[in-house]
Every structure is written in structure tokens, then in C-alpha cells.
Amino acid sequence: xxxxxxxMAAILFCIGLYGALTKRNAVIVLMSVExxxxxxxxxxxxxxxxxxxxxxxxxIFSLFTISVAAAEVxxxxxxxxxxxxxxxxxxxxxxxxxxx
Amino acid sequence: METVFSQYAWLVPVFPLAAFLILLxxxxxxxxxxxxxxxxxxxxxxxxxxxxxxxxxxxxxEYNNGFDWIQIGGYTLTVGFDVTNLTALMMVVVSLVAFxxxxxxxxxxxxxxxxxxxxAYVALFTCSMLGLVIADNLLxxxxxxxxxxxxxxxxxxxxxxxPEAKAAAKKAFxxxxxxxxxxxxxxxxxxWYMPDHDLSFAAIANVFGxxxxxxxxxxxxxxxxxxxxxxxxSGQFPLHVWLPDAMEGPTPISALIHAxxxxxxxxxxxxxxxxxxxxxxxxxxxxxxxGAFTAIFAASIAIAQDDIKxxxxxxxxxxxxxxxxxxxxxxxxxxxFHLFTxxxxxxxxxxxxxxxxxxxxxxxxxxxxxxxxxxxTTAWTFAVGALALAGIPPLSGFWSKDAILAEALHDHPAxxxxxxxxxxxxxxxxxxxxxxxxxxxxxxxxxxxxSPAVMTVPLVVLALLAVVAGFVEMPFEGTGWFGEWLxxxxxxxxxxxxxxxxxxxxxxxxxxxxxxxxxxxAIPRDAVTKRMPWxxxxxxxxxxxxEIYHAVFVVSLRAIGRAFDAFDRHVVGGxxxxxxGAAVWTGRAATRxxxxxxQSYGLYAVIGLVILxxxxxxxxxx
Numbered sequence: 001x002x003x004x005x006x007x008m009a010a011i012l013f014c015i016g017l018y019g020a021l022t023k024r025n026a027v028i029v030l031m032s033v034e035x036x037x038x039x040x041x042x043x044x045x046x047x048x049x050x051x052x053x054x055x056x057x058x059x060i061f062s063l064f065t066i067s068v069a070a071a072e073v074x075x076x077x078x079x080x081x082x083x084x085x086x087x088x089x090x091x092x093x094x095x096x097x098x099x100x
Numbered sequence: 101m102e103t104v105f106s107q108y109a110w111l112v113p114v115f116p117l118a119a120f121l122i123l124l125x126x127x128x129x130x131x132x133x134x135x136x137x138x139x140x141x142x143x144x145x146x147x148x149x150x151x152x153x154x155x156x157x158x159x160x161x162e163y164n165n166g167f168d169w170i171q172i173g174g175y176t177l178t179v180g181f182d183v184t185n186l187t188a189l190m191m192v193v194v195s196l197v198a199f200x201x202x203x204x205x206x207x208x209x210x211x212x213x214x215x216x217x218x219x220a221y222v223a224l225f226t227c228s229m230l231g232l233v234i235a236d237n238l239l240x241x242x243x244x245x246x247x248x249x250x251x252x253x254x255x256x257x258x259x260x261x262x263p264e265a266k267a268a269a270k271k272a273f274x275x276x277x278x279x280x281x282x283x284x285x286x287x288x289x290x291x292w293y294m295p296d297h298d299l300s301f302a303a304i305a306n307v308f309g310x311x312x313x314x315x316x317x318x319x320x321x322x323x324x325x326x327x328x329x330x331x332x333x334s335g336q337f338p339l340h341v342w343l344p345d346a347m348e349g350p351t352p353i354s355a356l357i358h359a360x361x362x363x364x365x366x367x368x369x370x371x372x373x374x375x376x377x378x379x380x381x382x383x384x385x386x387x388x389x390x391g392a393f394t395a396i397f398a399a400s401i402a403i404a405q406d407d408i409k410x411x412x413x414x415x416x417x418x419x420x421x422x423x424x425x426x427x428x429x430x431x432x433x434x435x436x437f438h439l440f441t442x443x444x445x446x447x448x449x450x451x452x453x454x455x456x457x458x459x460x461x462x463x464x465x466x467x468x469x470x471x472x473x474x475x476x477t478t479a480w481t482f483a484v485g486a487l488a489l490a491g492i493p494p495l496s497g498f499w500s501k502d503a504i505l506a507e508a509l510h511d512h513p514a515x516x517x518x519x520x521x522x523x524x525x526x527x528x529x530x531x532x533x534x535x536x537x538x539x540x541x542x543x544x545x546x547x548x549x550x551s552p553a554v555m556t557v558p559l560v561v562l563a564l565l566a567v568v569a570g571f572v573e574m575p576f577e578g579t580g581w582f583g584e585w586l587x588x589x590x591x592x593x594x595x596x597x598x599x600x601x602x603x604x605x606x607x608x609x610x611x612x613x614x615x616x617x618x619x620x621x622a623i624p625r626d627a628v629t630k631r632m633p634w635x636x637x638x639x640x641x642x643x644x645x646x647e648i649y650h651a652v653f654v655v656s657l658r659a660i661g662r663a664f665d666a667f668d669r670h671v672v673g674g675x676x677x678x679x680x681g682a683a684v685w686t687g688r689a690a691t692r693x694x695x696x697x698x699q700s701y702g703l704y705a706v707i708g709l710v711i712l713x714x715x716x717x718x719x720x721x722x
Contacts, residue, residue, distance in 0.1 A: 021702050029699075096696025 005046035012039035026083070026090045030076050037069045105151040106163040106183040112152070112191055113230035115144040116198070120223035127216035134216035135209075138223045139202040145230060146199045149191035156188040157585070164236055164302070175297050182236040182301065185586050186436065190233040190368060193443045194361050196565075198226040200558040201356040204451050207554035208352055208458060218258060222356070225251035229361050233368070237300040241369070242287055245333070248362045249276055255357060256349040268345040275342040279332015283369075286325035293318060301372055308375040316380060323376045323383030326369065327390075334366025334420045337394040341646055343417055347409040351454030354409060359416050359450050360443040367423045367439050371432045378430070388428020392518045395421030397643070399525035403532065404639030407463045408453045411533050415489065416446055418522060425519065426504040429511050433573075433586055434503040441496035441569045445488040448562035452482035455551040455559065456537060465536045472538035474549055477556040479538045481563040486534045488566045490527035491607045496570030498603070503573065506599045520606055527610020535618040 012035055019032030041062040048058025084090050119141030127134050166180015202222060209215050228247035235241040257269030291297050293314050294307060307313050330336070335343035346358050357363070370377060370387065377383050395418045402414035419442050426435035455478045460468055472479040488497035501523065508516035550556065573582035616622045629636045641647070693704065 017706065021699050021706070092699055093697055095698075098696045098698065 002046055002050040005042060009039040009042040009046070012042065024091045024093055026080050026092050029092055030073060030080070034069060034073060037065060041065055103155065103160050103163045105148065105155050106160060107165060108148065109152050109163070109183045109234055110181045112145045112149050112195065112234065113227045115141045116223040116226035116230070120220050120227060123216050123220035123223060127220055130216055135206045135219045138219035139199065139206065141223055142195060142199040142202050142226055145195040145226065149188070149195045152183060153188045153192045156183065156185050166236060177239065178237065179240055180236040181234040183234065186371065187234050189440065189586065191230060193440060194229050194233060195226070197356060197360040197443055197447050200561060201352045201447070204555050204558040205352040207552045208454055209350065218350070221251055221254050221258070225255065225357060232365055238287060238290065238304070238373070239299050242283065245365065246280065248365060249273065249280070252346070252357050252362055255353040256346045258350055258353070262348065265348040268348040272342040272346050275339055276332040279329045279339055282325040283329025286322045286329065289318065289322050289325070304373060305375040308379045319376060320380040320382045323380045324386060326373055326376065327383065327387055330366030330369050331390065334363050334424065335417045336390055336421060336424055337397055340394065340398060340417045341649060344410045344413040347413050351409065351450060351457060355447040355450030355454065358413065359446040363416060363420060364439045364443065367420065367427065367435055370427050371436055374432050377427070384428050384430060388425050388512070388515060391421045391424025391428055392515045394418065395425060396518050396522040396525065399522045399529065401639055401642050402529040403525060404636060406465055408456065408465050408533065408537065409463055411529060412446070412449055412453055415526065415529065418526065419446065422501065422504050422519065425515060426507055429507045429515065431507040434507050436586055437503050437573050437582065438500035441488070441500040444562055444569050445485045445497055445566040448481060448485040448559060448566050449489065451559055451562065452478050452485060455555055458551055459549055465533060468537045469540045470542040477550060477559060481559040482538065483534060484563040484566050486530040490530050490611060491523055491603050493604055494570070496566050496568070499570030499573060502599055502603055505603055506596055509599055520602060523603055524606045524610045527607045528614050531611040531614025532618055535614055539619055
């Protein structure tokens with residue numbers, strides 16, 4: 001059972017990673033990051049149920065992750081909107097402020 | 101007899117050292133007083149060394165004192181000084197010539213910008229030379245030996261803005277270095293083989309005086325290597341090439357260093373380590389033949405030179421050859437006697453030449469002439485020096501050259517013949533020089549004027565010495581006290597009358613020939629040139645020795661140097677550039693990677709992660 005959950009999580013993670021690295025639209029990139037986080041959550045829950053020493057810790061941990069991810073998306077979308085207002089675009093490859 | 105002054109003999113080199121230090125510290129502001137300080141320093145040395153000599157002449161005991169300098173394990177390095185008859189005599193010769201040259205230089209160098217530097221160097225030289233003389237062990241002598249070499253280098257290159265002077269200074273330093281390496285190896289060998297590693301002269305005399313302590317092969321090797329050092333310093337063939345070039349230095353320096361004292365240090369060294377040579381007949385033969393060959397070889401070159409100082413330089417080389425020949429014949433007495441008289445008359449000749457150059461501003465003897473009328477003092481003192489050098493009785497050169505020739509006749513007729521031939525050449529080139537410069541009519545309007553008294557007085561003093569210095573050792577019954585006092589052996593006096601007759605006749609013949617050619621014109625000057633142009637050319641070009649050295653050593657060494665340079669430039673430097681270039685190249689690539697695109701950063705991170713994962717996974721299969 002565990003391996004099918006893990007495979008599922010790995011597939012989700014890879015899709016998320018692919019989206020985060022290749023999509024130009026910042027909203028899609030944010031969504032892909034969420035996808036990666038969720039695949040991690042899936043892992044945590046799977047291990048807490050079917051792992052070698054099952055315990056509730058993993059599930060509680062994933063709750064934390066979900067709430068942190070929600071906060072992160074809130075901040076991320078806020079920044080995105082600010083950027084969109086100043087630049088008139090949401091394309092990730094047009095933002096290279098980190099270079100300066 | 102009590103030794104009163106001898107125990108203070110160590111002060112003799114200290115006076116010029118003090119003068120040197122004062123000039124070094126305050127010299128810049130003392131254009132007037134600086135020379136006086138240096139002169140006073142050498143005067144103090146002269147007075148003290150004269151007192152020591154008088155004491156030694158009075159029969160005082162030899163005196164040796166010193167202290168431990170460095171202790172290395174069980175070995176103690178001592179520093180000390182020796183007062184013997186030989187060193188006392190040398191001290192007086194050195195300090196006397198140094199004092200006179202100092203006085204002379206006050207006049208000669210009067211208008212030079214760097215006069216105090218000059219006097220500082222001269223003072224340092226005087227100190228080192230006196231130190232060399234009184235050193236009681238070979239290592240100390242070696243230190244001072246290098247110091248005089250350094251001073252010689254500094255003073256030859258004193259007019260460093262002249263490219264010839266710079267080149268000559270370098271040449272002198274490098275060529276003498278060849279000999280010094282031999283000396284150093286000899287020193288190491290001695291250190292190795294001597295019992296207790298004792299390098300003092302007393303121990304050397306003691307060890308080599310007994311047979312069997314050190315094998316003959318090693319003895320010969322050490323002797324030859326020491327002689328190599330002497331060959332370099334004393335300008336013997338084949339290392340004579342630096343000495344004529346050294347004439348680019350100021351003339352007083354040529355008189356002091358390159359005629360009277362430093363170049364005689366080689367002779368002094370051999371005389372001081374003579375027990376080693378005595379223990380090896382092969383080494384003695386080498387010394388004798390090298391000396392004899394140098395004597396005639398340099399004399400023949402001197403005939404064809406046009407530069408007044410170069411003629412005197414080759415003459416110095418030739419006379420040093422005589423001294424070496426005397427040493428090789430086993431007569432320290434004759435060698436030191438000739439060194440003693442030569443110091444005076446050759447310093448006189450150089451200072452006279454300096455006086456002439458000072459007046460006419462040229463060194464080419466063909467551009468001089470008729471100076472005898474305008475420069476009376478210079479002319480007659482120069483004549484005295486020239487006659488002494490040519491070996492005309494009763495001047496000092498006659499007696500000392502006779503002593504050498506008598507030794508040669510006694511031991512080795514072939515060397516005697518060479519000595520006589522060299523004497524003929526000596527008389528010929530000196531008369532050529534003298535007649536061209538002082539006789540006849542002035543050429544090219546260079547009439548000249550007499551030099552100031554500060555320059556002529558040293559000439560007169562030296563001329564007097566050149567006359568009387570020979571009387572200390574005359575080959576007559578009851579007059580040869582000098583040799584016995586100096587070395588404990590009386591000089592050989594066999595066949596003296598014959599030697600005296602022959603050498604006088606040869607000297608007079610040489611002068612007569614010179615007179616016929618250069619004054620009367622009975623023999624045309626180009627008689628030899630016309631018939632044998634190659635001979636004149638050969639002599640003018642100094643047997644092409646410089647050219648040969650250039651082709652053999654300079655070119656090949658330069659090629660090796662180029663090869664090493666190329667290796668350094670391309671291989672070593674290439675590796676360094678590669679390392680640097682790799683860092684720069686990596687930096688450039690990293691700069692390109694940092695493009696501000698978050699997604700590419702993510703990609704790099706993923707690639708890194710994949711590589712790490714692959715590496716960890718791959719390790720399993722190892």
C-alpha cells in the first residue's frame with residue numbers, strides 16, 4: 001500500500017516541479033509549488049499510517065504544512081498582484097530583480 | 101721583546117671602518133670634510149701599522165689573539181688576528197698606499213658629485229684589505245676576500261652612468277667569482293680534512309708541514325683550488341680578463357685596488373697558505389707555469405695597447421705573473437719582495453697616469469705627447485716608476501725582479517728564459533708608453549698642465565719609495581736581511597752576477613729599442629705591422645680571449661639561460677596562468693548562470709540534486 005501512495009506523491013511532485021520550472025505565468029508557478037507541497041503532505045500522511053512506526057505525528061505535521069502553505073500562497077499572490085500592477089505582466093521570465 | 105703595539109694591531113682595520121661608518125651616516129652633507137675623515141682614518145692605520153712593523157723589525161714575538169665567535173656543536177669558530185713579520189709588512193704596504201691614494205683622491209675627485217660616497221667605499225676597502233691581511237684563519241680571510249671583491253665592484257662601477265663602467269664592474273665580479281668558487285671548495289675540503297676542523301694558518305702550517313696526515317692527492321687538490329681563487333683575484337691567465345676592463349673605474353682606484361693591494365691579495369693568499377703548496381710539487385709547478393705564462397702573455401699584449409691605463413693594467417697582470425712564478429719556484433721571499441716593491445712603483449705609475457689623464461682628458465697615448473715639458477713633477481716621477489718597472493738598477497724593481505730571476509735560474513732555466521723575455525717586453529712597452537706620452541711634440545693641442553700639490557706630493561713620496569724600497573734585500577753578502585726576516589729563509593743568490601748583468605742588459609735593450617722606434621724613428625713604427633699584420637691584430641685584440649670567452653661561455657650560457665627562461669615562461673608560467681585562468685573562467689560561467697531568473701536557479705538546484713542522487717546511487721555499484 002505504502003508504495004502506491006509514494007509513487008502517487010512522486011508523480012505529483014514531478015508534475016509540480018515541472019510546472020514550477022517551465023511555466024511562464026506566475027499564477028501557474030504558484031499553483032505548481034502548491035502541488036509539490038501537497039505531494040509532500042501525501043507522503044507524510046502515508047508514512048504516518050503505513051510506516052514502520054505509525055503515529056499521528058505525521059498527520060499533525062501535514063496540517064501544519066497546509067496552514068503554512070496557505071499563508072505562503074496568500075503572501076505570494078499579494079506580491080504577484082503588486083508586481084502585476086507595477087509591471088503590467090505576470091510572466092516570471094520578465095522578473096530578474098534578484099540579479100541586481 | 102715585549103709586544104706593545106702588536107696587541108693593538110686589530111685596531112688597524114677599525115680606523116677605516118669607523119671612517120666608513122661616519123661617511124655612510126653623515127656623508128651627504130660633508131663634501132669637504134668627508135675626504136679628510138677618510139684620509140685621517142687611513143693615516144691612523146698607517147701610523148699604528150708602522151709602529152707594529154717597527155716593533156716586529158726590532159725582533160718582537162709573533163702575536164696572535166682572538167675570541168670565539170660561534171659555537172656549533174663541538175666546533176668553535178674563532179675570530180682573531182695574527183701579527184707576524186709578513187702581515188706586519190703587508191699592513192704597512194696597504195695602509196701606506198691607501199693613505200697616499202686618499203690624499204691624491206682629494207685632488208683627483210674634487211669636482212665629483214659623489215665624492216663622499218667614493219671615500220666611503222675606499223675606507224671600506226681599506227678596512228677589508230687590512231682585515232684580510234691580519235686574519236688568523238682562512239675563513240675570516242675568505243670573508244674579507246669577498247668584501248674587497250665587493251668594494252672593487254662598487255668602485256669599478258663608481259661612474260655607473262657609463263655603460264662600460266657598469267659592464268666592467270659586472271665582469272670583474274663574475275670573473276673573480278669563478279676563482280672564488282674554487283677557493284670556497286678548497287675551504288670546505290680543508291674544513292673536512294683538517295684535524296678539529298681548524299682553519300687557522302698556524303694549524304695549516306703545522307698539519308701540512310708533516311707528511312702523511314693528509315694524502316698528497318687531496319693536498320694537491322686543495323692547493324690547486326686555493327690557487328684558482330688567487331688566479332681570479334690576481335688576474336692570472338685565464339681569468340685575467342677582468343683586470344684591464346676594471347680600468348673603467350676612477351684612476352686612484354686602479355692604483356689602490358687594481359695595482360697595489362687587492363690584486364696582490366692572491367699572491368698573499370698563496371704565500372699565507374704556502375705550507376699546503378710546499379707539500380705538493382704538482383701544485384707548485386702549476387703555480388710557476390701559470391705565473392710565467394701570464395707574465396709573458398700579458399706583457400706581449402701591453403705592447404699593442406693604446407689606452408694608458410690598459411697598458412699599466414696588463415703590466416700589472418704580467419708583474420703578478422712574476423710573483424706567482426716566484427711562489428711556484430718555492431720562494432715566498434722573492435714573491436713578497438716583488439709584491440712590496442711593485443705596490444709602490446705600480447701605484448706610482450697609475451697615479452702618474454691619473455695625473456696625465458686629469459690634465460689632458462684622454463686616455464689614448466697617441467693623443468698625448470710632449471707632456472714632459474708642462475708636467476715636470478709627473479714626468480720625472482713617472483720616469484722613476486717606469487725605470488723601476490723595467491728593472492733598471494738601482495731602482496727597487498731591479499732588485500725584486502732579480503731575486504725572482506735568480507730563483508728561476510737556480511731551479512728552472514726555462515722559466516728563467518721566459519722571465520727574461522717578459523722583462524724585455526716590459527722595458528719595451530714602458531719606454532713606448534713613456535716616450536709617446538712625455539717626449540716629442542704635443543699632439544692634438546693637448547698640452548696639459550701640472551696637477552695640484554695634493555696630487556703631486558703622493559707621487560713624489562711613492563717615487564722615493566720606488567727608489568729605495570729595493571735596498572732592503574740586495575743580493576750581496578750581508579745585505580739580504582729582509583728575506584730572512586720575512587720567511588726565515590734567505591733568498592737564493594747563486595749566479596747573481598749573471599742574472600744582474602742579463603736583466604740589466606735586457607732592460608736597457610728594451611728601452612733602447614723603444615727610444616729607436618718612438619723618439620729617433622730609426623725603426624719605423626709600423627715595421628712589424630707591415631710585415632706581420634696578423635701579429636699586431638692578435639695583440640691588439642688581446643689574443644681574442646674576450647671573443648673566445650664570449651663565444652664559448654657567454655653564448656652557451658646565454659643559450660642555457662634562454663632555455664630555462666622559456667621553460668619558466670611557458671611551462672611554469674603556463675601552469676600558473678592555467679590555474680588563474682580556470683578560476684576566471686569558472687567565475688565567468690557562474691556570472692552567466694546568475695541571471696536573476698528564479699526558474700533557472702530552481703533548475704540548477706534540481707540538476708545539482710540529481711547529480712548528488714546519482715552519485716549516491718552510483719556508489720552502490722562501486
